[in-house]
Amino acid sequence: MGTWDGILTGFAVALHPSVLIYCVLGVVLGTVIGVLPGIGAMAAISLLLPITFYISPEAALVMLGGVYYGAQYGGAVASILLRLPGTPQSAVTTLDGYPMAQQGRAGVALFASMMSSFVGSVIGIVALVWLSGWLASIATEFGAADYAAMMVLGLVAASTIGSQRPAKAFAMVVLGLILGCVGTDVNSGASRLTFGRTELLDGINLVALAMGLFGVAEVIGNIRDAERKGVPEHVNLRQLIPTREDLRRMTLPTLRGSALGCFFGALPGTGSTISSFLSYATERRIARQPEHFGNGAIEGVAGPEAANNAAAITAFVPTLTLGIPGDPIMALMLGALVIHGIQPGPMMLDAHPDMFWGLVVSFGIGNLLLLILNLPLIGIWVSLLRIPFRWLYPAIIVFVCLGVYSVRGSTFDIAAVAVIGAAGYLLALARFNPALLLLGFVLGPLIETNLRRAMLISRGDPMVFLERPISAFFVAVTVLLILGSLLGVWRRAKKAATPTG
């Protein structure tokens, strides 16, 4: 199917009232979730997952996608107004967004984040169409060794790129891989690490793990801090209007951020959080006056916001064309598809073109809606920040429990959420990144299956990973990343050892 036919099919699917309403619902819900600190897209999508059993697969994916990129728009609001990131992806926006707000330019900062988010998304959509077509055409060449090598690269990239403490990051990935082993081993049928619990035979429930690590752990960590933050000032429409100079300074950072986001979003493992940090670092490095950064530089808002939105869109590339989720949120999306009997992979573009193109067009509609709705509604989003956290978190706890329970009607999973939540809080306290744990958990079983298959085909010869050109390329990049990160650790250690005056 050609691109134009595809887009026409997509409009037919996405504009159908039964899908359009879920698109609107998804983006509005996503914005609300993004604005409110303490709950992110991860918890929201876990909560909505059981609801998707009741609607068509197109509507389900369109809604969950809308929550994901809608949260990217909303996340910037709390970052700019309260220096409290609404979502991890918008943490970097606090660095210059909050100083802008203190200088009375909150409205302009909000405009910059919305506008560059929109541009980033549009560029991301173009990249999604182009990359998916290209990847699907070469993915039929991929063997078990290539899949395994690519996923290992993804995990290594996620724990080394932009990471100050690669050992801690990688420990989280490995812990996630171990948790992914729990349950029945697909190759031999042996039940591993279940300690006799029949509830664990299917493995640890992904929704319980995600909710424990992100919902419960974040609630515990936020109860006291969230109360101390002040209330945001009122922002009206007139304050949103940027000057000509602002627009000029936003343009190039937005485009560069979008390009970075498209690349790192499509790579499994790295995603919108890493893209936004890299975009900020890039802008500061190439700026003529780097001293403006941290004191309200509009470039530091535009670049990262464009990057995280572009990455949120291109994250669908490996998920849809290879069936490999690039981040934990994509794993939940993949789960939603599998529930409906759709197995994403190289064949999906041919087997379910209406699904793929409907999603692409819905991204366009959803982002346009967000841009049109959010600017006039900014007053409402700001007033959401006035809701005290003590009214919200008991509701979050109850919804988390019911959401987990509804997946398979098991109170064992509610108990699991409590245990995982406690562990997650301790991990967060020791500054381990739980997102990497979840990534390892999701990719673990896929890596193990492909690794064992590759070794069986090669008769136990590990050289197979270097003999196949595709996998050799992934192995080479992985080795480079590890060496680069060891060099970084060594340099920092040397710097710390020789005190500079």
Add this chain to the structure above:
Amino acid sequence: MQRDYHDLWGGAAMTATGAAVALYCLGHYDFGTMRQMGPGFFPVVLGAILAGLGLLIAIPAWFRAGVVAPFAALDAVVVLAAIAIFGFGLTRLGLVTSTASAVLIASLAAPRGGWLWRIILALVITVLTWVIFKQGLQMTIPVWPDF
């Protein structure tokens, strides 16, 4: 000397977990060969790697000063108790009773005195969950205790 206790304990916990997993799986599951990996291969190797990484994290932390972040133990206990009550009560006490009691318990952690707002909050959330999950999504859960 004030050491970096977060990394020290974090690393030690990783080493302990990794070693426990590796030893347990080595004892209980077939390791297999490179050609025909058994169910034990992956967890044993991963457990060993995790134990090693834990040491890499913990040992430098011993020689480094660090700042200890406050530990919200009370908040954690209250939130976990609310979840436990909810999980225990859902099928036994019904949706309404377990939601209201979970909200009341969870609200104990809030740094704000008074009982009226807690009771109103419990009522509002209970009605909301009943409308969304029972009326909207038609979940098969008891609403009231089954006497």
